Amino acid sequence: MSNEEDGAVPLLAARDLVKAHGRNEALRGATVELRPGEILAVTGASGSGKSTLLHCLAGIVRPDSGAVTYGGERLDRLPERRLSELRRTEFGVVFQFGQLIPELTALDNVALPLLLGGARRQEAQASAGEWLERFGVRGQEELRPGEMSGGQAQRVALARALVTGPKVVFADEPTGALDSLASEQVMSALTHTARESGTAVLLITHDAQVAAYADREVRLADGAVLPLEVGV
Amino acid sequence: MSADLRLAWLLTRGSDRREWWRVALTAVGAALATGIGLAFATVASIRGRYSVSVGSGLLDDASDRQGVMITLLMLLVPVLGFLGQCARVGAVHRDRRLAALRLAGATPAQVRRIAALEAGLACLTGSTLATAVSVPLLLSLWQHPEPLAWVGMALVAVAVPVLGAAVSALALRRVVASPLGWVRRVRPTRGPGRVFGALTVLLVVLAAYVGLNMYRGNRLGVALGPLTVFATSLLLGVAAVWLAGWSSRRLGTALAARAQRPALLIAAERLRDDPWATARTHAAVLLVTVVGTAFAGIRAVMLHIVNGTTPLSETNAYYTTGLDLTAAAILLALALTLSALAVGTAESLASRRRGLAAQAAAGVPQSVLGRALLLETALPLAPAVLLAGAGGTAIYVGWAELIDDAVGPVPLLPVLVPVAVYAACLLAAAMSLPLLRRSVRPAELRYA
Numbered sequence: 225m226s227n228e229e230d231g232a233v234p235l236l237a238a239r240d241l242v243k244a245h246g247r248n249e250a251l252r253g254a255t256v257e258l259r260p261g262e263i264l265a266v267t268g269a270s271g272s273g274k275s276t277l278l279h280c281l282a283g284i285v286r287p288d289s290g291a292v293t294y295g296g297e298r299l300d301r302l303p304e305r306r307l308s309e310l311r312r313t314e315f316g317v318v319f320q321f322g323q324l325i326p327e328l329t330a331l332d333n334v335a336l337p338l339l340l341g342g343a344r345r346q347e348a349q350a351s352a353g354e355w356l357e358r359f360g361v362r363g364q365e366e367l368r369p370g371e372m373s374g375g376q377a378q379r380v381a382l383a384r385a386l387v388t389g390p391k392v393v394f395a396d397e398p399t400g401a402l403d404s405l406a407s408e409q410v411m412s413a414l415t416h417t418a419r420e421s422g423t424a425v426l427l428i429t430h431d432a433q434v435a436a437y438a439d440r441e442v443r444l445a446d447g448a449v450l451p452l453e454v455g456v
Numbered sequence: 457m458s459a460d461l462r463l464a465w466l467l468t469r470g471s472d473r474r475e476w477w478r479v480a481l482t483a484v485g486a487a488l489a490t491g492i493g494l495a496f497a498t499v500a501s502i503r504g505r506y507s508v509s510v511g512s513g514l515l516d517d518a519s520d521r522q523g524v525m526i527t528l529l530m531l532l533v534p535v536l537g538f539l540g541q542c543a544r545v546g547a548v549h550r551d552r553r554l555a556a557l558r559l560a561g562a563t564p565a566q567v568r569r570i571a572a573l574e575a576g577l578a579c580l581t582g583s584t585l586a587t588a589v590s591v592p593l594l595l596s597l598w599q600h601p602e603p604l605a606w607v608g609m610a611l612v613a614v615a616v617p618v619l620g621a622a623v624s625a626l627a628l629r630r631v632v633a634s635p636l637g638w639v640r641r642v643r644p645t646r647g648p649g650r651v652f653g654a655l656t657v658l659l660v661v662l663a664a665y666v667g668l669n670m671y672r673g674n675r676l677g678v679a680l681g682p683l684t685v686f687a688t689s690l691l692l693g694v695a696a697v698w699l700a701g702w703s704s705r706r707l708g709t710a711l712a713a714r715a716q717r718p719a720l721l722i723a724a725e726r727l728r729d730d731p732w733a734t735a736r737t738h739a740a741v742l743l744v745t746v747v748g749t750a751f752a753g754i755r756a757v758m759l760h761i762v763n764g765t766t767p768l769s770e771t772n773a774y775y776t777t778g779l780d781l782t783a784a785a786i787l788l789a790l791a792l793t794l795s796a797l798a799v800g801t802a803e804s805l806a807s808r809r810r811g812l813a814a815q816a817a818a819g820v821p822q823s824v825l826g827r828a829l830l831l832e833t834a835l836p837l838a839p840a841v842l843l844a845g846a847g848g849t850a851i852y853v854g855w856a857e858l859i860d861d862a863v864g865p866v867p868l869l870p871v872l873v874p875v876a877v878y879a880a881c882l883l884a885a886a887m888s889l890p891l892l893r894r895s896v897r898p899a900e901l902r903y904a
Contacts, residue, residue, distance in 0.1 A: 284559075305563050312561020325556050327470030336560045342459050368470065384560065 234293075235260045235424055236281060236392060241290035242447075243276050250276035251287065252447035258392065263415060263425040265438035273447040274428045275396050281426060282317055282394045283307040294392075312337050316385025316393040316423075320400040323381055324369040330356065330376075331365035334384045341388070355383035359413050375406030382414055386423065393418060396428045404433075411437045460566060464573040467553070474806060475550075478542060479578045481799060482620070485539035486582030488792070490616045492535060494590045496528045497608025501601070523778075527785050534789040534796070537740035541796035541803070543575070543624065572621040579620030587613045660691065685851060689750060692847030693743035697735045700742065700840035704731035707835050718820070719827035726832050734836040737800040738881065740793040742844045745877045748786050749848025750855075752870035755779050757856045760867075794880055801888045805829070809895035826889050833885040837878065845874025 234257035243251040250273040258264050258281075268274050279285040280292055283299050292299040299307070311317065324333050332339075334352035339345065356362050359379040369377055378398055385393050395414065399407035415437045418425045427438055435441050443450040468479070499521050507516060515521055554567050562570070587609070594601060594609075708727030715721040727734075762775045805812070812825060849871055 305565075308558065308561055308563040308566075311559065317559055323556055323559055325467070325553050326472070327467045327475075327553065329470070332466055332470075336463075336557075339459055339463060340557075340560060340562050340566065345462065388561075 233260075234258060235262075235295065236299075236426075237291075237293045238277070238281055238287075239291045239293075241277065241280055241287045241292070243273075243280060243285065243287045245276070250447055251280065251290075253290070254444065254447060254449050256281075256442055256449055258424050258426055260391070261419070261422045261424055262440065263418060263427060263438045265427045265429060265435035265441040266444055267429060267432075267435050267441055268444035270430065272444040274430075274444050276447075277444065278394050278396050278426060278428050282315055282392075283310060284317075312340055313388055314391045316388070316390040318378070318381050318385045318393065318395040318398045320397040321374070321377065324377060324384070326369050329366050329368055330361065330372065330380045333369070333380055334387050336384060337388050352383070352387055355387050356380065358417060359383045360409070373406070374402050375409060378402060378406070378410045379413060382410065382417075386417060386421070389421065390423060392424045392426065394426050394428075397430070398427070399429070399431070399434055407431075407434065460569045461573055463557075464570045464577070467570070468574055468577070479581075481542040482539065482575065482578040483582035483585070485535060485542050486579035486616050486620055487586040488535045488582075489532060489539065490583040490586035490612060491590060492528050492531050493612035493616065494586065494594075494609050496525055497612050498594060498598075498601070498605050499525055499528070501605035501608055503602070520778075524781075527782060531785050531789060534740055534744065534792040538792045538796040538799075539620075541737075541800045568625040572625040575624030576617050576621030580617040583613050583616040685750070685855065688847070688851055689746045690743070692746045692844060692851075693739075696742040696746065696840045696844040696847070697739045699843050700738060700836050701732045701735035703839045704728075704734050704836040711835075719824045720831060722815075722820075722824070722828035723831035723835065726828070727836060731836075733804065734833065735840075737797060737804070738837060738840065741790075741797055741877060741881060742840055744786070744790050744793050745841060745844035745874050746848045746851070748790060748877070749845050749870050749873040750851035751782065751786055752873050753849065753852025753867055754855050755783060756867035756870065757852065790877070790880075794884055797881060798884045798887055801833070801885050802891050805888050805891050805895055812892070812895050822893060826892055829888070829892060830882065830885055834882060837881055841874045841878045841881075845871060845877075848873065 236258040238254060238256050241251045241254045242249070252273075254273065254277055256264075256266070256277065266274050266277060276285070280287045280300070283292070283294075283302065286300050290300075294310070299310075302310075317323065325336070328336065331349055331352050334355055335343075335345070335348035338348035338351060343351075353362070353365065356365060359382055361376055361379045361383070364372065364376055364380070367376070369380075372380065378401075382393075382395075382398070385395075393414070398414065399410050402410060411434055414425065417423070425438075427434070429435050468475075471479070499515065502515070502521060503518075505517060515524060550571075554571060557567055557570065558564070590609070594605070598605075704727045708724045708729075708731060711720060711724035712728055715724050758775070758779055815825065816822065852870060
């Protein structure tokens with residue numbers, strides 16, 4: 225299924241992406257679209273190019289060829305400064321682990337994008353506190369990442385990704401380091417909040433149970449999207 | 457800027473013990489640089505002939521003061537090396553943190569500013585302390601310092617933190633490139649590259665030119681004598697550093713294929729994986745070895761002449777004080793480079809602690825890891841120190857033959873300098889073994 229068929233204008237689109245890391249070609253002409261408010265799962269075997277696709281779509285790395293379009297703008301041609309601004313205001317990024325800053329408390333980690341944008345600390349912390357509550361980690365504000373469990377840390381990371389009210393959240397194996405219960409809690413919190421706020425989510429996973437939370441699934445193999453799209 | 461300052465403060469406040477070590481060591485390095493800079497500014501502000509109460513007359517004449525100023529500038533080299541090693545403390549962790557900031561939306565300029573503010577604050581602490589100690593000391597020696605001295609001191613006190621901040625921002629250019637900097641970070645495996653090669657060629661040409669002039673007995677060549685010694689010392693230091701990297705690669709490749717013992721195998725693979733690690737860590741030590749060996753020999757020759765049957769002046773204190781002060785400066789440089797070496801070795805361990813913890817958790821005994829650590833230092837350093845020592849010896853032997861045919865037998869005691877330096881390097885590596893024991897705790901596997 226594509227946007228031409230259902231008439232929806234894609235929020236984010238990648239066309240014929242090619243990206244190589246040294247001699248290893250991670251993406252070989254991948255094409256994918258994300259619609260507003262949609263939760264899209266990108267699945268595939270390890271090494272199929274899922275993470276590289278996410279990095280290209282989030283403007284973290286530039287593709288060698290092909291185009292990434294976001295709201296009519298060519299993302300792959302934007303200067304670094306504009307990409308940083310997008311990540312701070314319209315994109316949220318969550319990885320498997322490691323994106324929280326160890327020196328900052330949970331509250332300050334969530335407040336970070338607002339602080340980087342020049343918000344006053346009290347306002348930023350107030351907003352961060354609300355998001356921590358929505359993700360069920362209220363009371364853990366003063367903990368640093370090293371003092372949290374994996375599930376808590378991921379929920380804090382999700383709160384940080386959503387605190388600016390982004391239009392897209394990029395989640396790369398967000399439950400990859402969690403047990404099934406914590407995984408379920410994190411995915412429920414993410415999808416519930418995304419649907420509530422109309423945020424689109426690009427979800428990278430190799431786990432069928434996690435992919436089941438998505439509205440749509442595309443499968444990647446050898447750096448290209450397989451022809452069959454699965455409606456979940 | 458206020459948001460950046462607030463974040464820099466939050467990050468510093470939340471730092472762990474290792475980060476605080478970095479801040480403290482950076483402050484110490486900045487204090488030393490400021491102290492040397494203040495001494496330089498004070499000596500430079502003296503005009504014409506002046507009777508100075510310290511230094512046995514070494515600071516009285518303008519020409520002698522120039523020599524002292526050059527020595528002070530040379531002393532800045534090991535201090536900068538020390539600061540460089542301090543900046544490496546927690547570098548991997550810090551790079552990840554800054555990449556995480558970029559991922560959260562910080563612009564490259566914001567990340568540079570935050571890092572610069574962190575480093576600048578540490579340098580400002582050291583600079584302020586050094587100035588606070590130096591000013592009363594100066595006033596106790598010099599009742600009415602020239603206005604130029606105050607201006608120079610103020611400039612130094614401000615310049616050190618500003619330069620510290622600027623260098624810190626510059627050093628982050630590779631990490632700033634991408635929010636995934638910590639994932640895609642590329643280590644220099646081919647050595648210092650074209651700049652290193654160009655410098656070596658330049659030095660070879662310079663040394664050949666000056667040497668040829670001296671061989672022909674040209675006055676220019678004689679005038680350039682000290683320059684020849686300086687250029688030759690630098691050239692030998694650079695060659696020793698290159699040899700350390702080259703031999704690391706060769707030894708690593710050769711031993712990895714033949715090693716029968718696990719410690720040797722681990723050390724060989726590590727040398728092969730990052731052959732320039734030893735060269736980077738020991739560069740300043742090797743340079744000081746060349747200078748130290750050469751000076752120890754030159755000093756022995758000079759003392760032989762000064763204390764000989766025909767005194768050069770009514771009092772020899774003028775000469776012996778100069779020699780002793782230079783010796784003290786070289787010893788200080790050696791102490792600084794060895795301190796930097798200890799810091800570098802500890803940092804190398806700390807940045808590899810997760811891998812070491814994984815090896816320990818998989819059953820590799822601590823004693824094997826400890827031996828591997830010592831071998832990583834001992835193997836590539838041996839030929840490099842040998843070259844540095846031989847080069848230093850050649851310099852002082854050449855010097856002795858050049859200045860006088862009747863200086864007596866060339867002293868052999870200075871050849872012990874490279875042996876002592878090699879032993880000190882191994883000792884510095886051994887001192888990090890207690891840290892190894894802490895690093896290999898399986899709990900370290902929890903932290904990336």
